[in-house]
Amino acid sequence: MQIDTEKCTGCGFCVRDCPVEAVRLVKKKAVINEQRCTGCGVCLRVCEALAVTAEEMPPEGTLQCDACPIKCRIHSGYMGACHRYRNEDGQLVRITALHCFEDVAAIVGPDPAEAIRKPVVTAIGAGTTYPDCKPAPHILKENRQGVDVVTVVTEVPLSYSSVIVKVDTDIPLGKEGDRILAGKREVGMVETEQYGSKMLHIGGVNRMTGKNGFAVARTVTDIANRRPVKLKIENGGRLLLQVGHPPVIDGKQAVKMRVGCGSATMGLFAPILVEAADEVIILDSHITGQMSRHVAGQFAGARPTGVQLKFKESTPGRYFGDHGDGWGGTSISQPADVIRAVDMTVARAAMTILITETTGQNGAMFEVRQDGKLAQRALTKKARAALNAISNSCEPSRVSAIYTAGAGGSARAGVTRYPIKLTRAVHAGKAYLTVGGAPGFVLPGGGITFMVDVERVKDGSFYWTPTPATICPLEYTMEVKDYEKMGGHVEAMKPFDAKKPVAK
Numbered sequence: 001m002q003i004d005t006e007k008c009t010g011c012g013f014c015v016r017d018c019p020v021e022a023v024r025l026v027k028k029k030a031v032i033n034e035q036r037c038t039g040c041g042v043c044l045r046v047c048e049a050l051a052v053t054a055e056e057m058p059p060e061g062t063l064q065c066d067a068c069p070i071k072c073r074i075h076s077g078y079m080g081a082c083h084r085y086r087n088e089d090g091q092l093v094r095i096t097a098l099h100c101f102e103d104v105a106a107i108v109g110p111d112p113a114e115a116i117r118k119p120v121v122t123a124i125g126a127g128t129t130y131p132d133c134k135p136a137p138h139i140l141k142e143n144r145q146g147v148d149v150v151t152v153v154t155e156v157p158l159s160y161s162s163v164i165v166k167v168d169t170d171i172p173l174g175k176e177g178d179r180i181l182a183g184k185r186e187v188g189m190v191e192t193e194q195y196g197s198k199m200l201h202i203g204g205v206n207r208m209t210g211k212n213g214f215a216v217a218r219t220v221t222d223i224a225n226r227r228p229v230k231l232k233i234e235n236g237g238r239l240l241l242q243v244g245h246p247p248v249i250d251g252k253q254a255v256k257m258r259v260g261c262g263s264a265t266m267g268l269f270a271p272i273l274v275e276a277a278d279e280v281i282i283l284d285s286h287i288t289g290q291m292s293r294h295v296a297g298q299f300a301g302a303r304p305t306g307v308q309l310k311f312k313e314s315t316p317g318r319y320f321g322d323h324g325d326g327w328g329g330t331s332i333s334q335p336a337d338v339i340r341a342v343d344m345t346v347a348r349a350a351m352t353i354l355i356t357e358t359t360g361q362n363g364a365m366f367e368v369r370q371d372g373k374l375a376q377r378a379l380t381k382k383a384r385a386a387l388n389a390i391s392n393s394c395e396p397s398r399v400s401a402i403y404t405a406g407a408g409g410s411a412r413a414g415v416t417r418y419p420i421k422l423t424r425a426v427h428a429g430k431a432y433l434t435v436g437g438a439p440g441f442v443l444p445g446g447g448i449t450f451m452v453d454v455e456r457v458k459d460g461s462f463y464w465t466p467t468p469a470t471i472c473p474l475e476y477t478m479e480v481k482d483y484e485k486m487g488g489h490v491e492a493m494k495p496f497d498a499k500k501p502v503a504k
């Protein structure tokens, strides 16, 4: 990397962000330590004064790492930008040794004993006791393979509760932080994106106890019970969502989940794409891929084409996309518009360019004319085959949801006289938490905050009450000896009778 000291303003962004501390300020000018520098390009991206430029050729004496698209050029004795690889006397070495499970077993911690992994009964239909300090409605024990096991069940009202909804689609729904409305009432917000999915958060205690609390509780419960709900994202789409079904966005049913980002699609299909056209561009709002510059395309034999894209290049052949209603969730609705220019000193006349998106649903093909202009042409058989290969690898678009709540409050009093002992037992794997029989994932740290996949809970098992709170069927299963030790309501404990499971 080179820094033009005339342009450098000494802002220090490159110093702060350089992952290997290769930049420092000397008399308010950035200076690069060439030995440490890996050419990762972070300083290039953060420098607002455009003072940094990259060398085309790897500096002498460096090794080029090919473990990720950054392609660090590492000097002997130094490490790459991710701090994983080091050039040790001309050999690239992974700094940390490969770990066996035994090496990490103590950190991973034990699984709960087999005897307590299933509840004696579920809390579905259990009812609730109020006030909380009364014993839970059912405290039932049985002997399993010589171990006395007890399950304490309650349909517990939880105002600290929400659903995290995963909508598998690349169609834009709204921006992070946008409010989600049920009718005119705010019930949640757009949270983030996952690979091929949009994540929505509906509910949460402050919305639940706010002015729209009833609508919030009802919406969380409907989603958890896998009923259809109509939502509107402020400044975004109108949604009809039902867990287990494809989402309907602005009246149109989404069909395919993308196979990956544009770069991942290139990584997956480069050997097929290289047969389909001289250049392939995969439009994607996250990372748009360009075959001739992408490491996977080059590995598969793609040659330089001189095609230059409008988007900002992140690493070779990987471009940050934008968001819109066009192909691949970008703003590009006329595919050729993604091409800024074709450098005819590199391009070949009659060279073909295939443009598609990460679901392979749309495809367009162009030929480069002598004057550098593009002429659209019909898709070739090989281009169709490439689009089909992408499309057939996509999973169907669907909605799923995780119910998440905090049960570390007064509901513990129905289980034990010493609530902290229940919390500790849950975190120690001595008391196992299930929701309608489905395993709950307990979040680390304090309290009993858990998550459960609603599709593993019998539909219709969640309710809401105008407290307002959602009501969740919750079970704690543990060995009777541990229940006694935590000060459990052993006087209310009864043997489980499969013929009369709810007898009091």
Ligand code: SF4
Pocket (backbone or CB within 6 Å): 001, 017, 018, 019, 020, 021, 022, 023, 032, 036, 037, 038, 039, 040, 041, 042, 043, 044, 081
């Ligand atoms: S290219 Fe990367 S490693 Fe080199 S100075 Fe810039 S930020 Fe640091």
Ligand code: SF4
Pocket (backbone or CB within 6 Å): 038, 065, 066, 067, 068, 069, 070, 071, 072, 079, 080, 081, 082, 083, 084, 085
């Ligand atoms: S894997 Fe690490 S060392 Fe290798 S190119 Fe990527 S960032 Fe650099």
